Amino acid sequence: MNKRVSVIIPNYNGSSTIGRCLEAAFSSEYDNFEVIVADDCSTDNSAEIIKKFSCKLISLDKHSGASKARNIGAKNSSGQILFFIDADCLLQKYTLTSVNKAFLASEDAIIGGTYTVIPYDKDFFSTFQSIFINHSETKREPPDYIPTHAMVISRDIFMKSGGFQENFLPILEDVEFSHRLRKMGYKLTMNSEILVWHIFNFTLIKSLKNALRKSLYWTIYSLKNKDLLADSGTASYELKINVATLFLSALLAMLFFYFKNTAFLISILLICAVNLNASKGLIKAFYKAKGLSFVISATLYYTLIYPLPLGAGAFLGILKYILNTKR
Numbered sequence: 001m002n003k004r005v006s007v008i009i010p011n012y013n014g015s016s017t018i019g020r021c022l023e024a025a026f027s028s029e030y031d032n033f034e035v036i037v038a039d040d041c042s043t044d045n046s047a048e049i050i051k052k053f054s055c056k057l058i059s060l061d062k063h064s065g066a067s068k069a070r071n072i073g074a075k076n077s078s079g080q081i082l083f084f085i086d087a088d089c090l091l092q093k094y095t096l097t098s099v100n101k102a103f104l105a106s107e108d109a110i111i112g113g114t115y116t117v118i119p120y121d122k123d124f125f126s127t128f129q130s131i132f133i134n135h136s137e138t139k140r141e142p143p144d145y146i147p148t149h150a151m152v153i154s155r156d157i158f159m160k161s162g163g164f165q166e167n168f169l170p171i172l173e174d175v176e177f178s179h180r181l182r183k184m185g186y187k188l189t190m191n192s193e194i195l196v197w198h199i200f201n202f203t204l205i206k207s208l209k210n211a212l213r214k215s216l217y218w219t220i221y222s223l224k225n226k227d228l229l230a231d232s233g234t235a236s237y238e239l240k241i242n243v244a245t246l247f248l249s250a251l252l253a254m255l256f257f258y259f260k261n262t263a264f265l266i267s268i269l270l271i272c273a274v275n276l277n278a279s280k281g282l283i284k285a286f287y288k289a290k291g292l293s294f295v296i297s298a299t300l301y302y303t304l305i306y307p308l309p310l311g312a313g314a315f316l317g318i319l320k321y322i323l324n325t326k327r
């Protein structure tokens with residue numbers, strides 16, 4: 001039975017991707033769906049692009065954030081199944097078929113999909129990010145959260161829940177929503193057959209900025225939620241070990257140069273070995289996706305550079321949290 005699926009897409013100044021997003025959606029092999037785009041008061045030509053497609057366009061009066069856009073999209077939906085994606089995500093021809101199949105098997109669950117292993121743009125930093133997210137979001141069942149780049153939920157359950165929290169952080173509304181619904185007794189589950197192709201357009205700078213921003217807000221949320229050390233999707237145990245390894249190794253290196261004691265060097269080697277072992281699943285994913293040369297480059301980036309903005313973001317997040325609690 002092909003239930004009606006409402007594909008809900010929040011858009012804010014997404015003119016560079018929304019056309020490809022909608023083109024992919026309407027190329028679906030599935031025959032019972034609608035596409036709703038909630039435009040969050042874009043200042044580019046997104047609306048003109050969206051109007052070229054036979055989707056429902058809802059224009060917000062003022063810029064209000066992705067949570068409100070998704071909520072308004074859901075309120076204007078007619079499907080039994082809501083499928084949330086982003087304006088830079090491309091459905092594959094079979095994605096909605098997989099959505100319907102997964103929903104029929106678990107109608108009372110919140111079901112997550114993830115990014116394809118290889119993204120739309122196949123440069124190094126975009127590929128690194130897509131492999132990292134795919135691995136992190138699918139390695140644990142049940143997951144800690146369901147991402148809104150591929151979230152499947154019953155319309156009835158969504159409306160009963162009150163939707164996404166609109167007075168919240170600029171990101172991570174999907175994490176808060178998932179945690180809230182789990183407390184309400186709903187099951188979270190990932191389905192690796194539900195895949196979207198993501199357009200990252202990442203450079204080194206964009207990759208580092210993304211890591212800094214995610215780490216900052218994730219730290220603030222985790223401190224409020226009292227789960228800073230939880231194994232939570234992309235904020236996994238192994239990522240936290242990886243960040244701690246780099247900064248601890250730097251401290252031990254300084255101690256070595258000051259005291260001239262080789263015990264500090266041995267400690268660095270042991271810590272790095274533990275870190276590589278903790279991240280062996282991700283390293284295997286790098287190798288499986290792109291081979292030997294990529295796994296070497298990606299592992300070096302992951303262990304030596306990527307932790308820097310993550311650590312900086314965590315520090316800024318802790319600082320911001322402390323300052324806010326004192327007000």
